[in-house]
Amino acid sequence: DTAVxxxxxxxxxxxxxxxxxxxxxxxxxxxMYWYKQDSKKFLKIMFSYNNKELIINETVPxxxxxxxxxxxxxxxxxNSLELGDSAVYFCASSRTIAGNYNEQxxxxxxxxxxx
Amino acid sequence: xxxxxxxxxxxxxxxxxxxxxxxxxxxxxFDYFPWYQQFPGKGPALLIAIRPDVSEKKEGRFTISFxxxxxxxxxxIMDSQPGDSATYFCAASLYSGYALNFxxxxxxxxxx
Numbered sequence: 001d002t003a004v005x006x007x008x009x010x011x012x013x014x015x016x017x018x019x020x021x022x023x024x025x026x027x028x029x030x031x032m033y034w035y036k037q038d039s040k041k042f043l044k045i046m047f048s049y050n051n052k053e054l055i056i057n058e059t060v061p062x063x064x065x066x067x068x069x070x071x072x073x074x075x076x077x078x079n080s081l082e083l084g085d086s087a088v089y090f091c092a093s094s095r096t097i098a099g100n101y102n103e104q105x106x107x108x109x110x111x112x113x114x115x
Numbered sequence: 116x117x118x119x120x121x122x123x124x125x126x127x128x129x130x131x132x133x134x135x136x137x138x139x140x141x142x143x144x145f146d147y148f149p150w151y152q153q154f155p156g157k158g159p160a161l162l163i164a165i166r167p168d169v170s171e172k173k174e175g176r177f178t179i180s181f182x183x184x185x186x187x188x189x190x191x192i193m194d195s196q197p198g199d200s201a202t203y204f205c206a207a208s209l210y211s212g213y214a215l216n217f218x219x220x221x222x223x224x225x226x227x
Contacts, residue, residue, distance in 0.1 A: 004158075033214065035215075040219070041153075041202060041219070041220045042217070042219050042220070043159070043204060043215075043217040043220075044217070045214035045215065045216075048213075048214055056213075056214050058214075090158055090159070092158075101147060101164060101166070102147045102149075102208045102209075102210065102213060102215070103149070103161060103164065104149075104161070104215060105161070106151075106158035106159045106160065107158050108156075108157060108158050109156075109157070109158050
């Protein structure tokens with residue numbers, strides 16, 4: 001199936017640990033994003049990559065580091081996890097064409113719980 | 116700073132009724148206004164979207180109304196069904212490739 005996929009679906013870990021979330025899209029898109037959805041369901045952009053290059057880096061602690069090995073993958077590595085990092089993290093992708101709709105497709109999310 | 120404001124926070128509508136969700140934005144440079152639907156445990160899914168050069172767009176039971184001068188847009192769900200019960204997010208962005216700025220979401224419950 002064509003889609004945006006994320007692994008793992010659930011991630012439970014202790015404070016201070018380092019963890020990674022993986023994202024893959026097979027839609028042929030050239031731009032990928034990470035969004036964070038907090039406990040009140042508010043969705044906020046964290047990062048955006050276009051053709052493997054970082055183009056958006058919102059005010060996110062430098063403990064969060066995105067890595068894009070190729071156009072189809074965008075991983076999120078988090079160091080020294082804190083309680084406040086508990087949230088649902090969504091990967092999304094879109095095709096960037098001048099004048100095109102900014103239609104973004106979202107993955108199923110990764111629920112991170114920091115204990 | 117919240118760039119897109121959404122109301123109401125929650126909405127209860129009877130089956131067959133009309134659900135209306137409103138959003139307002141500040142940045143006049145925004146040129147893409149989508150609505151996303153999210154079911155529990157799932158990612159947001161694009162429902163319908165509009166560009167500011169049109170005032171209305173309809174797809175099936177879903178209609179976006181857009182008022183550029185007032186910097187407001189709204190989602191109307193006609194003949195609401197229990198299967199429409201979900202959280203709805205409005206969003207706005209600059210042109211293609213930019214981040215979506217989301218509203219805080221509206222939890223819609225359609226009762227039988």
